[in-house]
Amino acid sequence: MNSIEPKRIAVVGGGITGVSTALFLQSDGHAVTIFEPDEFGTGTSSGNAGVISLGSCIPTAMPGIPARVPGMLLDPYGPLAIRWGYLPKLTPWLLGFLMNCTPSRARKNATAKAALLDRAHAAYDMLIHQADAEDLVSRRGMLKVYESEASFARAKFEIEVMQHTGRRFDIVSGDEIRQLEPGLAPIFARGLFFDDNSGILDPGKLVARFAETFVAQGGKVVERHAKNLSGDGPYSISTDSGEEEADIIVIAAGSWSSRLARQFGTRILLDAERGYHVMLPHPETPLNRPVALTAHSVFLSPMDDGMRLTTGVELGGNEAPPDYTRVRRMISRIAGSVNGFRSEEQSVWLGFRPSTPNGVPFIDELPGHPNVYIAAGGGHVGMTMAPISGRIISDLVAGRDPDIDLAPYRVNR
Helix, strand or coil: CCCCCCCCCEEEECCCHHHHHHHHHHHHCCCEEECCCCCCCCCCCCCCCCCECCCCCCCCCCCCCHHHEEEHCCCCCCCCECHHHHHHHHHHHHHHHCCCCCCHHHHHHHHHHHHHHHHHHHHHHHHHHHHCCHHHEECEEEEEEEHHHHHCCCCCHHHHHHHHHCCCCCEEEHHHHHHHHEEEECCCCCCEEEEHHHHCCHHHHHHHHHHHHHHHHCCCEEEECCCCCEECEEEEECCCCCEEEECEEEEEEEEHHHHHCCCCCCCCEEEEEEEEEECCCCCCCCCCCCCCEEEEEEEEEEEEEEEEEEEEEEECCCCCCCCCCHHHHHHHHHHHHHHCCCCCCCCEEEEEECCCCCCCCCCCCCCCCCCCEEEEHHHHHHHHHHHHHHHHHHHHHHHCCCCCCCHHHHCCC
């Protein structure tokens, strides 16, 4: 018998984190409303590399990164770009990032991410089963490849951290890479194979499938921006079309979440890492699984409608127009990595990863505001962490033990 008292809950944001959270809350019997102005499956959650990446505990802030930043910025093919006009707003986030680029902090942050990743698979499978979405998931692992023994040796610290946090992977030779991925050119000396990772064949469609399930089970959707959040319980959510009331609010609005949290007096270091992808036709021999080309900081992901090339980080907030120059440059740059590579651009895309300086998300109740929660900041593994973040929020709302130390995910950590 369900002893949880049903509440009216507003989930602000309809990406993978918001929809996952709504489904878990709905399963507890709550009356849940998602506030999302755009069509489900068309936002940032739709354009990622499409990996349920249980091995990706390594934060972006790592030892050696500060010394490499100038070179990255000067390299027209480099993985980092900054919109300099945004620098004044970005400075607090950047300082926090630099403070986390020490070995001890990198290990601590990786451990915090790993604790979520250890629970991510079970949470995902619950929602995949509920939404009958197994057809959108390819359970064939993920491959990370290195072109030389020297480049593989430079990954020593990263591999040690993954081993320390219990990530499951095998170190594979060049011959084993060719057996796993005949479509890759025979230029790779070493690789890491993560057999427990999965590929998502259409991330946008998966989000939409989850949302359809939510609606079919009685969930409500308000197709408006939640502009102002106020009150002390019940809470008011104001939109262009009026106001709605809720007993509980969950902020799950991706890189816009910091603005909403500020309405309750909570300031968090959360900004947008602008990420790009370009869709290409499948090569002559399609890839079997997502592949990370470490030499180029590129992910190649086989999907239903082609091969997705994702690359790079651009720091510049949510408002600046897209600049597709770098992602388009990478098409010719990585052509020699894939046999029968096809370079015809099918589409190009920009999204906004919600990222924290240390790479660890916020999953917490806002200080001083009972029943206002936040789930945001998954960054490069936001697609992976969304269901477990949503499950933890549902546990907090229900007063259940989430079976994880929540200290690393506090907003006042």
